[in-house]
Structure formats: structure tokens, C-alpha cells
Amino acid sequence: MQVFKAMMKVTRRWLPSALVYIIVFVVISIFASSSSTKENKFEVTKLDICVFDRDDTPESHALIELIGKNNNLKHLEDDKDVIIDALYYGRVDYALIINEGYAEKLGNGETADLFGSYHIDESFSIVYINQFLEQYTSSVKAYLAMGKPLSEAVASAENVLTQESEVDMFRGNDEGNEHFSVAFSSYFLFMPYILISAVFVVICQVLVVMNRKDLRFRTNCSCIKNTSYSMQLCLGSVAFVMTVWLFLMVVGAFLNKEMYSGRAWLAVLNSFIFSLVVAAIAVLVSCFEPKQNVLNLITQVIGLGMCFLCGVFIPASMLGDNVIAISRFLPAYWYVKANSMIAETEPYSFDSVMQCYMIQLSFAAAMVVLALLVRRVKYSGAAISTSVKKIAANS
Amino acid sequence: MTDTVVKINDLVKRYGDLIALDHFDLEIKQGEIFGLLGPNGSGKTTTINCLLSLLSFDKGRIEIFGREMTPVSYDIKKDIGIIMQNVAVFDELSVYENIDYFCGLYIKDKEKRRQYVDEAIKFVGLEDFTKFHPKKLSGGLLRRLNIACGIAHKPKLIILDEPTVAVDPQSRNRILEGIQDLNRNGATIIYTSHYMEEVEQICTRIAIMDKGKKAAEGTKDELKRMIKNTETITIEILDLPDKVRKQIASLDHIYDTGFENGKLTVYCSGGKHNLLRVLDVLQKNELSFGRVYTELPTLNDVFLEITGTALRDKED
Ligand SMILES: Nc1ncnc2c1ncn2[C@@H]1O[C@H](COP(=O)(O)OP(=O)(O)O)[C@@H](O)[C@H]1O
Ligand SMILES: [Mg+2]
Numbered sequence: 001m002q003v004f005k006a007m008m009k010v011t012r013r014w015l016p017s018a019l020v021y022i023i024v025f026v027v028i029s030i031f032a033s034s035s036s037t038k039e040n041k042f043e044v045t046k047l048d049i050c051v052f053d054r055d056d057t058p059e060s061h062a063l064i065e066l067i068g069k070n071n072n073l074k075h076l077e078d079d080k081d082v083i084i085d086a087l088y089y090g091r092v093d094y095a096l097i098i099n100e101g102y103a104e105k106l107g108n109g110e111t112a113d114l115f116g117s118y119h120i121d122e123s124f125s126i127v128y129i130n131q132f133l134e135q136y137t138s139s140v141k142a143y144l145a146m147g148k149p150l151s152e153a154v155a156s157a158e159n160v161l162t163q164e165s166e167v168d169m170f171r172g173n174d175e176g177n178e179h180f181s182v183a184f185s186s187y188f189l190f191m192p193y194i195l196i197s198a199v200f201v202v203i204c205q206v207l208v209v210m211n212r213k214d215l216r217f218r219t220n221c222s223c224i225k226n227t228s229y230s231m232q233l234c235l236g237s238v239a240f241v242m243t244v245w246l247f248l249m250v251v252g253a254f255l256n257k258e259m260y261s262g263r264a265w266l267a268v269l270n271s272f273i274f275s276l277v278v279a280a281i282a283v284l285v286s287c288f289e290p291k292q293n294v295l296n297l298i299t300q301v302i303g304l305g306m307c308f309l310c311g312v313f314i315p316a317s318m319l320g321d322n323v324i325a326i327s328r329f330l331p332a333y334w335y336v337k338a339n340s341m342i343a344e345t346e347p348y349s350f351d352s353v354m355q356c357y358m359i360q361l362s363f364a365a366a367m368v369v370l371a372l373l374v375r376r377v378k379y380s381g382a383a384i385s386t387s388v389k390k391i392a393a394n395s
Numbered sequence: 396m397t398d399t400v401v402k403i404n405d406l407v408k409r410y411g412d413l414i415a416l417d418h419f420d421l422e423i424k425q426g427e428i429f430g431l432l433g434p435n436g437s438g439k440t441t442t443i444n445c446l447l448s449l450l451s452f453d454k455g456r457i458e459i460f461g462r463e464m465t466p467v468s469y470d471i472k473k474d475i476g477i478i479m480q481n482v483a484v485f486d487e488l489s490v491y492e493n494i495d496y497f498c499g500l501y502i503k504d505k506e507k508r509r510q511y512v513d514e515a516i517k518f519v520g521l522e523d524f525t526k527f528h529p530k531k532l533s534g535g536l537l538r539r540l541n542i543a544c545g546i547a548h549k550p551k552l553i554i555l556d557e558p559t560v561a562v563d564p565q566s567r568n569r570i571l572e573g574i575q576d577l578n579r580n581g582a583t584i585i586y587t588s589h590y591m592e593e594v595e596q597i598c599t600r601i602a603i604m605d606k607g608k609k610a611a612e613g614t615k616d617e618l619k620r621m622i623k624n625t626e627t628i629t630i631e632i633l634d635l636p637d638k639v640r641k642q643i644a645s646l647d648h649i650y651d652t653g654f655e656n657g658k659l660t661v662y663c664s665g666g667k668h669n670l671l672r673v674l675d676v677l678q679k680n681e682l683s684f685g686r687v688y689t690e691l692p693t694l695n696d697v698f699l700e701i702t703g704t705a706l707r708d709k710e711d
Contacts, residue, residue, distance in 0.1 A: 214483035
């Protein structure tokens with residue numbers, strides 16, 4: 001276990017940089033969990049909206065119905081003075097005009113000049129409804145581009161947006177579901193980022209050191225077997241990931257006392273599996289022996305990129321279909337998916353959660369196999385490959 | 396058990412088109428300090444790396460302690476100590492931890508290991524620096540740490556690849572003496588260098604390498620006997636007429652002369668009283684001269700004569 005011990009000592013030297021990330025993460029989590037018990041958190045309020053439908057087509061009716069699902073529809077006379085009066089006295093928050101030719105333009109994929117509106121100030125509510133309309137129309141456009149007829153495109157866009165508002169409502173809801181508290185869910189949701197930026201950096205650094213060519217040469221001159229060396233490095237990586245993971249679990253338990261109950265254990269297992277994935281990525285990246293600044297760059301790209309694409313920072317449903325198509329090839333997507341199923345922001349099914357686990361594990365396995373291949377190619381000129389050949393010849 | 400420790404037979408190593416080792420043979424006996432002398436790029440490190448099975452090679456056979464060396468010959472490896480050309484230590488580990496790590500790759504027993512590590516530290520004189528990290532050590536101390544890491548497990552065969560590059564004279568002497576101590580304690584040493592003075596100072600047998608080939612081999616006296624130069628006379632003299640120079644050149648046992656920057660150089664091969672005979676010629680021509688000195692041949696002369704290029708010129 002000489003190599004393992006040395007690895008731990010090297011790790012100790014790199015630990016401070018990881019601690020910074022971990023502490024920031026924990027502080028943010030404490031802040032988030034305390035603020036979620038107070039009033040000042042994000043909440044989707046229902047707006048009082050009046051809509052004037054100057055197009056009067058099935059498409060415009062569908063939109064009004066959709067708006068009505070999350071807002072209170074008010075009726076007003078279609079008269080400018082009346083509307084401004086109503087806005088001024090706060091009887092409505094927003095007056096939306098669906099312009100004539102709305103359905104036709106939408107069908108042609110145009111999104112300009114579809115709506116007109118009256119409102120008083122740029123409050124959050126106004127921004128919200130504008131954004132909602134923007135998303136709706138661009139979703140419709142996207143579905144049209146995919147070749148769906150207008151009626152189907154409208155229905156699909158509606159689907160996407162209702163799902164999202166459920167997420168929003170869920171996030172704004174203090175209770176969560178009976179299996180899993182909301183604060184805990186978001187604690188887990190951000191964990192991929194912290195695991196990648198803290199753990200990954202440290203392990204990569206350490207592995208780069210442990211695989212330094214001159215040190216490997218010297219080690220290869222000794223009695224220690226190559227496989228034993230590699231095994232100890234893997235063990236060291238896993239040990240470190242597990243330590244950080246355990247630490248995060250304990251801190252999580254402190255922040256949220258009732259969290260280790262019921263289905264939460266599945267989320268714990270989920271994060272454990274993701275930790276293994278992170279360790280495997282680290283093993284792979286370290287094969288390329290990146291320099292420190294390159295490594296920082298890689299971490300940013302993998303950490304931020306993957307977390308953005310896979311819905312760590314923003315809900316997956318807000319991402320376009322094409323983004324989701326890409327993110328399916330990233331392990332964090334399956335982590336987030338399992339997490340949302342466990343939190344029941346997506347329909348829960350035990351089998352699907354297991355499937356997410358399996359996919360993540362396959363990612364980890366694939367990374368390790370790839371790492372072995374890379375190493376084979378890299379050292380093909382050196383004796384490591386001859387030793388492999390010789391062993392193969394002997395058996 | 397034979398007393399041959401290392402036997403290299405017909406070793407060929409190519410890097411792409413470059414032939415780094417060209418049918419190289421070597422035999423090293425028990426108890427020798429064997430010097431592998433050659434300019435940079437002559438293939439010394441490549442030889443060592445092949446010897447240790449760190450590199451695969453195209454042709455040839457390598458035996459150590461009478462057994463064939465392969466990457467998995469752990470029973471051979473356990474008796475070899477290696478000091479690499481580049482300092483190969485962990486920057487993150489202290490002096491003590493570094494030596495302990497490398498020693499631990501050979502010696503599992505903790506008590507024994509502690510004793511060995513302490514001995515190695517004492518041996519290289521790093522007692523005051525055990526808690527230091529390599530980044531804080533000077534070049535000379537770093538080299539000593541590098542050596543301690545290679546010898547702590549008390550190997551029977553110690554290979555040092557240019558251990559004194561970029562080392563101050565004090566550390567250098569200490570290192571050279573240390574190597575002789577190790578040898579007295581029974582270890583066979585392979586020592587590579589492009590500094591002929593060092594090789595001349597400590598090595599019992601020397602192979603001269605050039606362009607991947609062995610140019611010559613023997614004790615330093617044997618090597619010097621191989622060349623015709625036995626003595627080089629240098630005389631400071633202001634003006635030397637061609638006539639006088641020809642007279643000197645025609646003397647017995649003198650095979651070449653040179654005159655440059657007010658210095659007359661006379662190359663002799665055998666013969667006695669060469670200096671007296673040269674000075675005699677100068678006096679007869681009433682030429683006054685300044686300092687006079689004679690040099691016995693160095694390995695550089697050997698190298699020069701065998702390969703046609705000077706060893707020193709190739710440095711860096
Ligand atoms: N990994 C390598 N790839 C290609 N050429 C190499 C490599 N290592 C060494 N060489 C070449 O092989 C020759 C011998 O190098 P080396 O054994 O390091 O010489 P020395 O140790 O005597 O200075 C040099 O010409 C060098 O450029
Ligand atoms: Mg060299």
C-alpha cells in the first residue's frame with residue numbers, strides 16, 4: 001500500500017483548493033435551506049390577466065386556455081381608457097392583445113408582432129408573462145421546424161410549458177413531496193457541480209503527479225507490479241471521492257434533519273454512483289497528463305458545461321429538445337433525472353431510477369476502459385506494453 | 396553463480412529512423428565501478444533504460460545476475476538501485492517521505508525500512524533537511540536526495556545516470572566519494588557521465604560511447620595505451636620561425652606540432668626526455684620562452700583520437 005499512502009500524502013497537499021469549493025458549497029446550501037424556510041423565496045404568483053383575442057382561431061383559443069391555467073383571466077371592455085383604468089387601480093396586472101393573423105404568422109414560424117399589450121411597470125410579473133409568451137412561441141416554432149403540423153406543435157409546446165410550471169410550483173413549495181424534502185433535493189441537485197469542481201480537480205492533479213513519467217520509470221524499476229500500482233491509484237481516487245461524498249452526506253444531514261428517510265436513500269445512492277463517475281472521469285483525464293492551467297480549463301468546461309446542459313442550474317425542461325438530445329450522452333443528465341424522479345418533479349418509477357443508476361455506472365465503466373486504452377497507446381513504445389505482450393504470450 | 400553482473404549482447408534500439416544503440420555489447424563484473432562515458436546524445440541513458448526494461452528494444456539480449464532481464468523480473472529488480480538522470484522525486488513529499496516511499500517499494504518491513512531510510516539520509520548528509528520539501532533544496536542537495544532514494548534499499552547493483560549534472564563542486568566530491576563508499580561496501584556500480592574527469596577519478600573500467608556504439612573499452616591506463624599520444628608539451632613562446640618548428644617536428648617520437656596564440660604545442664608518442672630535447676632546440680636557436688608544461692594524455696585525448704571529435708566540444 002506504499003503507493004496508496006504516497007497518493008494520500010500528495011492529496012493532502014492539494015486539499016486546500018478543494019476545501020474552498022466544498023466550503024462555498026456548504027455555505028450556499030446553509031443559506032439556501034434557511035432562506036427556503038422564510039418567505040422571501042422565488043414564487044410563481046398568479047397574475048390577473050385580461051386577454052383580447054383579435055385573431056379568434058383554435059390556436060389563439062389554445063393560448064388563452066394555457067394562460068388561464070396558471071393565471072386568473074379577467075374580462076374587460078376592449079377600450080383603451082377602461083383598460084388603463086383597470087391597470088391603474090390594480091384590477092388587472094396585464095392586458096394582452098393577440099393580434100389578428102396570430103395563427104397564420106405562428107404557422108409560418110414568425111414570432112414578431114404576434115402580441116400587443118398594456119401594462120404599467122416592469123414588475124417581475126410582467127417579465128414573467130413576457131418570458132412565458134416568448135418561450136411558448138419559440139417552442140411552437142421549434143416543433144414546427146421539426147415538421148409537426150401547427151395543431152400538434154401547439155399541443156407539444158403547451159405540454160412543455162405546463163411541465164415547467166409544475167417544476168416552478170414545486171420549487172416554490174415548502175413541503176415537497178412526502179418522501180423527500182425540497183431543500184434536500186436541491187442539495188443533491190447541485191452536488192455534481194461540487195463533486196466535479198472540487199473532487200475532480202484534486203484527483204486529476206494527484207493522478208498527474210503519480211503518473212509523472214520520471215516517477216513511473218523509477219517505480220517501474222522496483223519490485224512493485226504495474227497492475228498493483230494502477231489498482232492502488234484507483235483505490236486512492238475512490239477513497240478520496242468517497243471521503244468527500246461522505247462529508248457532504250453528513251453535512252446534508254445536519255442541514256436537513258429528517259432527510260435520511262424513505263426515498264431519500266435513493267438520492268443518496270444516486271449521488272454515490274455519480275461520485276464513482278467523477279472518479280472515473282478523473283482517471284481518464286489524468287491519462288493525458290494535463291498541465292495545471294489546462295486542467296483548470298477542462299474542469300470549467302466539464303463542470304460548468306455538464307451542469308448547465310444537464311439541468312443542474314436550470315431545470316431540464318427549460319432546455320431545448322436538441323440540448324437534451326446532447327445531454328443524454330452526459331452522465332450528469334441521468335443523475336439529475338434520477339434525482340428529479342426521486343423528488344417527484346418527474347413521475348417516479350423505481351425501475352427508471354435503477355435504469356439511471358445503470359447508465360451512470362456504464363459511463364464510469366466506459367471511462368475506465370477508455371483510460372486503459374489511452375494508457376496502452378501512450379506507453380506502446382515503452383516496456384509496459386512489452387510486459388503485457390509477454391504476459392499474454394506466457395498464458 | 397558467475398561474477399558477471401550485467402551482460403548486454405548485440406543491443407539495437409531505434410527511435411523511428413534514429414538508431415540510438417547500434418549493436419552494443421557490454422559486460423560488467425562483480426565489484427566494478429564501471430564508467431559509461433560519452434557526449435550528450437551518445438545513447439547512455441537509452442542503454443540504461445533498456446537495461447532496466449523501461450524501454451523495449453529491437454534486438455539483443457540483456458542478462459543481469461546471470462538471468463534474462465524482462466519487465467516482470469521482479470527478483471532481479473529487487474537488487475537494483477537506480478538514480479535517474481533527471482531528479483525523480485515527489486515535490487509534494489518531504490525528504491524523509493520521499494526516501495521512505497521509494498525504499499518502501501522494495502522493503503516491506505517497517506522497522507527495517509526506518510533503519511535503512513535513516514542510514515540513507517546519513518549517507519548523503521541530509522540529516523538537517525529531512526522535513527524539507529524538494530522545492531526548497533538547492534540543486535546539489537536535490538541530487539543527493541535523488542541518490543538517497545535510489546540506494547536506500549541497499550541494492551547490489553547501483554546505476555547512476557549522470558548524477559552530478561548541475562551540481563556544485565562540494566556536492567560533487569561528496570557524491571563521488573559516496574559512490575566509492577558504496578562500492579567498497581560491495582555494490583557493483585554503473586556510472587554514466589560526459590565528464591571524463593569524474594570517470595577518470597572513480598571508475599575501475601570504462602567504456603567510451605559514441606553515436607550508439609562502443610568506441611573503446613578498458614581501464615583508464617589501457618585506454619590511454621591505445622592511443623599514440625603519451626605526452627603533450629606546451630611552451631609559451633612569442634615568436635617561432637617556421638624553420639625551428641620544422642626542426643622540432645623532425646625530432647624522434649614527435650608526431651605533431653601546433654603553434655597558436657603564442658603557444659607551441661608538441662605531441663609526443665613514446666620516447667624519453669622529450670621535453671629536454673625540445674627545449675634544447677629552442678636554446679640552440681636562441682629563442683626565449685615563457686612557461687613550460689607537459690600533460691599526460693587524458694580521456695579526452697583518447698576520445699578525440701578514437702572518434703575524431705572532442706568530448707568537451709559536445710557539452711550541451
Ligand atoms: N524518446 C526518444 N525519442 C526519440 N529519440 C530519442 C528519445 N530518447 C532519446 N532519443 C535520442 O537518442 C539518442 C541517445 O539519447 P540518450 O540515450 O538520451 O543519450 P545520452 O544519455 O547519452 O545523452 C539521442 O540522439 C536522442 O536524441
Ligand atoms: Mg543521458
